[in-house]
Amino acid sequence: MYSIAINNGLCFINGEFTRASIGIEENKIARIAKEVLKGEIEFDARENIIIPAFFNAHTHAAMTLLRGIAEDMELNVWLKNVWRLERLLTPEDIYWGTMLAIVEMIKSGIAGFSDLYIHMDEVAKAAGEAGVRAVLCYGMADRGDEEKAKRELDIGERFISDWDGAFDGRIKAIYGPHAPYTCTPEFLKTVKERADTLETMIHIHVSETQWEVEEIKKQYGTTPVRLLDEIGFLDSNVVIAHGVWLDDEELEILKNRGVSVVHSPVSNMKLSSGIARVRDMLKMGITVALGTDGAASNNSYNFFQEMKFASLSQKIKYMRADAVRAEDVLKMATENGYRAYGILGGRLEEGYLADIAILSKSQHLYPLYSPTYGLVYSASGEEVQHLIVDGEIVMEDRVILTVDEEKIYDKVEKLKEKFIS
Numbered sequence: 001m002y003s004i005a006i007n008n009g010l011c012f013i014n015g016e017f018t019r020a021s022i023g024i025e026e027n028k029i030a031r032i033a034k035e036v037l038k039g040e041i042e043f044d045a046r047e048n049i050i051i052p053a054f055f056n057a058h059t060h061a062a063m064t065l066l067r068g069i070a071e072d073m074e075l076n077v078w079l080k081n082v083w084r085l086e087r088l089l090t091p092e093d094i095y096w097g098t099m100l101a102i103v104e105m106i107k108s109g110i111a112g113f114s115d116l117y118i119h120m121d122e123v124a125k126a127a128g129e130a131g132v133r134a135v136l137c138y139g140m141a142d143r144g145d146e147e148k149a150k151r152e153l154d155i156g157e158r159f160i161s162d163w164d165g166a167f168d169g170r171i172k173a174i175y176g177p178h179a180p181y182t183c184t185p186e187f188l189k190t191v192k193e194r195a196d197t198l199e200t201m202i203h204i205h206v207s208e209t210q211w212e213v214e215e216i217k218k219q220y221g222t223t224p225v226r227l228l229d230e231i232g233f234l235d236s237n238v239v240i241a242h243g244v245w246l247d248d249e250e251l252e253i254l255k256n257r258g259v260s261v262v263h264s265p266v267s268n269m270k271l272s273s274g275i276a277r278v279r280d281m282l283k284m285g286i287t288v289a290l291g292t293d294g295a296a297s298n299n300s301y302n303f304f305q306e307m308k309f310a311s312l313s314q315k316i317k318y319m320r321a322d323a324v325r326a327e328d329v330l331k332m333a334t335e336n337g338y339r340a341y342g343i344l345g346g347r348l349e350e351g352y353l354a355d356i357a358i359l360s361k362s363q364h365l366y367p368l369y370s371p372t373y374g375l376v377y378s379a380s381g382e383e384v385q386h387l388i389v390d391g392e393i394v395m396e397d398r399v400i401l402t403v404d405e406e407k408i409y410d411k412v413e414k415l416k417e418k419f420i421s
């Protein structure tokens with residue numbers, strides 16, 4: 001008897017859809033079978049599509065609060081606006097902003113997210129209470145100030161020691177230096193040494209814009225990836241966000257060092273940053289995951305949109321319709337996110353974490369010739385019917401069981417006032 005049995009669904013297993021049943025025990029997938037399984041809770045999934053839940057591998061969840069406030073600007077101008085507004089954010093604001101993000105994520109089938117931001121205690125609390133998984137880091141920037149470097153590292157490390165492994169291991173706390181243009185090489189070297197000592201990971205924005213590449217060249221005479229490699233920063237415990245502007249040699253460096261890349265196509269296009277060389281990265285065997293980035297540059301946390309844009313932008317970048325195949329996009333959205341952060345999830349496979357989305361057919365999925373193409377090119381997100389995270393049902397029939405949605409909308413609407421003045 002399994003705690004949950006999902007019977008006879010059309011399951012995304014090993015890159016294709018096949019009919020199977022899934023038995024969950026504690027927080028793991030214990031059995032994948034052809035026959036019907038017995039469970040304390042049973043889903044008759046004959047009409048459903050079952051996928052490993054999505055992992056949003058780069059975001060700033062609480063930026064829902066700034067959604068729609070700095071629009072039609074490129075990254076540098078946008079960041080100036082955003083940084084001014086972020087000074088007004090209290091820990092309580094971050095809690096509610098994150099909760100709002102989590103509601104949106106759960107509804108689009110996202111079981112876990114990676115977040116680099118401020119007041120991270122609140123993000124950890126929100127993710128923990130909502131029942132989702134999260135890889136979290138305090139976003140550190142020393143900006144060439146030694147005193148600030150110490151303060152930032154202290155906050156980052158206190159966060160790790162307070163929260164790593166919390167909520168039955170659903171929270172993973174790591175290091176989050178912001179970017180090569182806000183952190184000095186000395187600071188980044190220290191962070192890398194500390195991360196290695198603690199055997200933890202690092203998440204950082206790298207090569208997001210042409211401006212960044214030029215700025216780093218001006219300051220250090222080399223490109224961001226080469227600079228990071230020269231100081232011994234790049235390694236398999238490093239996950240970089242963006243990686244939009246990379247030459248062939250830099251791609252080789254990332255590949256050789258085992259660095260994972262998080263692609264955020266919507267944010268990259270919206271801020272007019274550029275389109276990353278995802279086709280090349282995948283061909284080389286680099287782990288490329290998918291992330292929404294923050295809601296102030298997306299503006300939503302809908303992974304179906306993200307998958308579609310990931311696919312379409314590559315078709316235009318390479319001017320070929322098969323630049324990145326739909327099944328590879330689905331893999332980027334699921335297993336690659338988990339793999340980038342060293343978490344055994346994102347696949348419907350025995351022994352993997354039971355983070356599973358059960359979908360039903362919306363009007364967008366008729367007629368359905370192929371679930372893969374249906375999900376990547378036609379689905380809207382409303383298909384996500386139930387969401388299981390860590391072996392627990394977090395959303396049932398589109399009702400989130402762990403949070404009070406109305407209260408979140410109320411709180412967030414009231415917060416708007418302080419940003420308008």
Ligand SMILES: N[C@@H](CCSC[C@H]1O[C@@H](n2cnc3c(=O)[nH]cnc32)[C@H](O)[C@@H]1O)C(=O)O
Pocket residue numbers: 060075079082083086116117118138139140141178179205208267293294297
């Ligand atoms: N503690 C740091 C800053 C926090 S890092 C997290 C920052 O990343 C910012 N951010 C969000 N999206 C992006 C992006 O796409 N590129 C670069 N920065 C971003 C976000 O607004 C937030 O300020 C300090 O003392 O300055």
Ligand SMILES: [Zn+2]
Pocket residue numbers: 058059060205241293294
């Ligand atoms: Zn970001």
